Amino acid sequence: MNRRWSCWMGLWVGVALSCGVAAQGAKPLRIGLIGPFTGPSADFGLPMLNGAKLAVDEINAAGGYLGRPLELVIKDDTANADVGLQQSQEVLKEGVVGTIGFCNTGVAMKSLETFQTAKAPLIVPCATGTPITAKYPAPESYIFRTSARDGIQAPFVVDDIVSRGWTKVAIFADKTPYGEGGMNDVVRALAAKNLQPVFVARFDLGVKDLQTELKAAQAAGANVVFSYTVGPENAVIAKGRQALKWAVPQVGAWPLSFPFFIDGAKEAAEGALMAQTFIAEPSNERRISFLTAYARKFNTKKITVPMAAAQAYDTVYLLTYAILSIRDGNLSGPSVKAALETMPRVYYGVTATHEHPFSKDDKDAITSNMLVMGMVKNGLVTFAYPEDRTRNLFVQRKR
Template sequence: MAYLSFTGLRAATGIAAAMAAMLAFSLPASAQEDPSAAKSAPAHTLKIGVIGPFTGASADFGIPMLNGIQQAVDEINAGGGYLGRKIEIVRKDDQANPDVGLKLSQELVAEKVAATIGFCNTGVAAKSLEVYQTHQLPLIIPCATGTPLTAKYPGPASYIFRTSPSDGIQAPFVVEDIVKRGWDKVAIFADTTGYGEAGLKDVEAALAARQLKPVHVARFELGVKDLGEPLKAARAAGANVVFSYTVGPENAVIARGRQALGWKVPQVGAWTLSFPFFIEGGKEATEGALMAQSFIAEPSNERRASFLTSYARKYKVRKIPVPMAAAQGYDAVYVLVHSLFGIRDGKLTGPAIKAALESKNRPYYGVIATYEQPFSKQDKEATTQNMLVMGMVKDGAVTFAYPEDAKRNLFVQRKQ
């Protein structure tokens, strides 16, 4: 049987039809040889847990993540689901609260989901990891980026996977860029959450690799409204760039504080500088800010144009608040379902799903990347540094910092 590329199928028939065709080509050999084998597949649903902050302060990226996941699930179900089984999302709102996230993770285990996709906040995820590991329930993290999340358990034993770019690759990527621009006196502003703590360590390690040390380090609690004094101290220390590591409005507090001081140094950071909390909260003070991105919401190729058009139509929006969260959630669903076709006996146990995720399957042509083997027994990170580009705030939106990246983005990257 001839094989059609997923990209070609999308162009010819649309996403839902493309997925249906792709799944048909992905059926186990027994089902391809005997159509009755597919028809006799269990009729009940395939339950997948989805957990994240869908209300509260972190909902600005929790909702896009959820929407991206739902978009993928709806496309797969429109194409017949997984071997005739509709995918059912079991949704849990962790409210960006570690204790709530722990309780809801235990509920997902009790509700016998086959796998879980979720978590946007590093600290929330960290408190729940043991639940997934102990119960051998695969967890794919499409949003939270804290480096320690996939390092807690030895690779061969770990049930914790991730499709979002870890801070372990974001921090050195941004450091390389600022050094290339000639900014070598770095002030780090990091919050005291698990995300800020891990990010600070990653930035310091990335600077040390370039024989640099931060000239000033400021720590602060979430909810701070004024960082004028730490900014004055950073200026006095001779900083020529501010590297911020926080997830909410505090990024905008830093931007407005620099503006109030008349201190015209650049602000750089990880992907959270692309969030509405920063861009809308800091307004003109955010112009020119630079950040690591795995996905910029521009139709640079057919896959991304299709995804963006479908998202806008489905959710009736002109733009996605946090495009990376949506795209990474979307790809996480397809990576998971795509891998399930490697389970030949149809028994979707935790160990079987883990092994399937770690195996090399037919490539999935995603929005963020082309996934040939996103995971292995040793490696639970689907994203590598070559997949990142530098984003820049321009006129209240995020675009490519370098024109050459826009051209390079015509071609979806593969894991290195």
């Protein structure tokens, strides 16, 4: 293990921590982890789980929380909102100091009230629907997030496509809360540039054919397709364009980096563009360390959804940094919330350099300057622009 990671606690906390295994027999400090570890969203739920596990192992090797090992209380929501609600209620019975959870916006939205009512901090590392951190007034909210909300992803992508001259936008969005919110974010981002979509298609999850809608978008003069869905429907759109021999680009938020799209669409996915917080290339020491440790621990050369793994990894560290700043031993929900809002030390993470990631008035850790444009090339996601690869040598800070 990289010594910088294994000794991180003793370097900044200023307490007597040895860089070794957490004390034998010490009572574990429990952290909830909820996500889709089976079912249709497991392709990004499992990397989220693995990223969290990797961080916990590293922190425990460094001494845990004042000698107490961290322990994940893992709950599978199967990407089902009702199951997610039940698992949220269950995890709060397990004595957790905080919960990391949710990949699906609809699943998250149904469970937010459970955490807010219980005054139990929830940090969302994957789900990106803008309403997640907007449901409650920020000063009172116990809902934090370390993924890039669609409210910044959509404008970021719109800025890029407009700069390329692609201003006749067709939006294809599913009918889930994720698709609904993403579509609204794209429409707002276009309106800010005095543009409006030339065509909008809505569809149910599981749709196998969107030829009628694609032909209508083509007839409307669209020169780019902006898709908002998390599953194989993205591939349905790409393969439909290919079948029509309609050579317009497909752009979107981070689900265009998922296996459902890249493996499902195959050559039709080539050239697709999407917003990313993390691209699995060894662009600096932190990312090299993370990618090497992940590959070793999980015996794999490829992370199915690298962003999910990296964001969950950083989230575990951020929560641990927060609770280590609590000097009076009070690990109640309100105390942990306050600690997250006032973190005194910088966390040098994989996706970003987190200096004051949260505040009383801001529960989103990611800002648009932390994003880069990814592009599908030869079945992998790489940097769309050489300058982003260069800029990515330096991990960005919040603005």
